[in-house]
Amino acid sequence: DTVLDVAKTDLHLLSDHTLDAAHLASLQEMCASAAHSAGLGDGEYTTEIGLELRYAGQAFELPIWTDGKPKAAADLRAAFEKEHRTRYGYARSRLPVEVVNYRARVIRRIEGRIVPPEPNASGAVAASAETGEIMVGGKTVAARFLARDGLRPGVREQGPAVVEEATATTLVPPGWAITCLPSGDLLLECEA
Numbered sequence: 001d002t003v004l005d006v007a008k009t010d011l012h013l014l015s016d017h018t019l020d021a022a023h024l025a026s027l028q029e030m031c032a033s034a035a036h037s038a039g040l041g042d043g044e045y046t047t048e049i050g051l052e053l054r055y056a057g058q059a060f061e062l063p064i065w066t067d068g069k070p071k072a073a074a075d076l077r078a079a080f081e082k083e084h085r086t087r088y089g090y091a092r093s094r095l096p097v098e099v100v101n102y103r104a105r106v107i108r109r110i111e112g113r114i115v116p117p118e119p120n121a122s123g124a125v126a127a128s129a130e131t132g133e134i135m136v137g138g139k140t141v142a143a144r145f146l147a148r149d150g151l152r153p154g155v156r157e158q159g160p161a162v163v164e165e166a167t168a169t170t171l172v173p174p175g176w177a178i179t180c181l182p183s184g185d186l187l188l189e190c191e192a
Contacts, residue, residue, distance in 0.1 A: 002045075004038055004106040006030045014053065014097040019071040024049065027104045035106045050103040053080040055095040062087060063103060136160060136173055151180040158191075 008030065012018070031047045049068045052061035053076070064079045081091035130145045141160050148165030151157070156179045159172035163186065172178045175192035 001110050002038070002040070002106075002108040004031075004034045006034050006104045006106070008102040010099060010102060012099050013056070014073050014076060014099055016073045018073060018099055019049075019051065019066065019076060021070055023102065024068065024070060027102055031104045031106045035108075038106075040106070040108055045106050045108040048105040048107065050105070051076065051099055052101040052103060053097050053099060055084075055092055056098050057095075061100045065103075134160065134162060134171075136171075141174060151178075151186070153180050153182045153184060155180045 006027075008027070017023075027049055028047065031045075032042075035041075035045050047068065048065055050063050050065040052063050054061040062080060062083050064076065064083060066076075066079075077097050080097055081093065084091050129147075129150075131142060132145055133140050134143045135141075143160040143162055144157070146157060146161055146163045148163050148168075148170075151163065156177055157172065159176040159178070160174045161172040161178065163170040163172065163178065170178070170186060170188070172188060176188055176190050179187045179189070181187055
């Protein structure tokens with residue numbers, strides 16, 4: 001998905017005017033401007049509206065996302081305190097709540113299914129494997145080092161092994177196996 005975040009700082013105490021129709025209209029205008037700047041036309045995206053709130057005197061905020069409709073201060077405070085309890089385990093109903101930032105998000109959903117490319121494999125895996133020692137659970141064990149592009153769909157290898165590629169390294173511990181699926185994805189399974 002394409003996601004564009006926009007923010008507007010406006011430090012003030014939470015009130016019934018915090019997320020009224022005027023503020024929502026201003027945020028929607030910011031979203032439309034960001035969307036058009038990114039080449040998105042009307043109807044090609046949706047928006048989400050949120051606030052970053054904190055207890056007065058704190059130095060950290062929590063994002064609270066809304067349904068994009070006007071909200072009373074009591075409703076916003078309840079949502080904030082619920083998130084605060086979830087994140088920190090407590091809420092302070094006697095402390096005032098401050099708004100720090102308005103947040104808005106423009107989202108264009110990707111249609112269709114993402115299909116990863118199949119590995120470009122040539123030759124047998126055994127021919128491209130090297131052997132070396134690795135440390136697993138505090139013990140030194142012999143392991144095979146496999147090139148990721150050598151794992152064709154259907155290939156299954158037992159651990160201990162290390163699959164190497166340009167952007168990741170995958171450990172296959174002893175007692176585990178790795179299978180290259182028809183999609184080219186790797187599936188790790190515990191055999192113990």
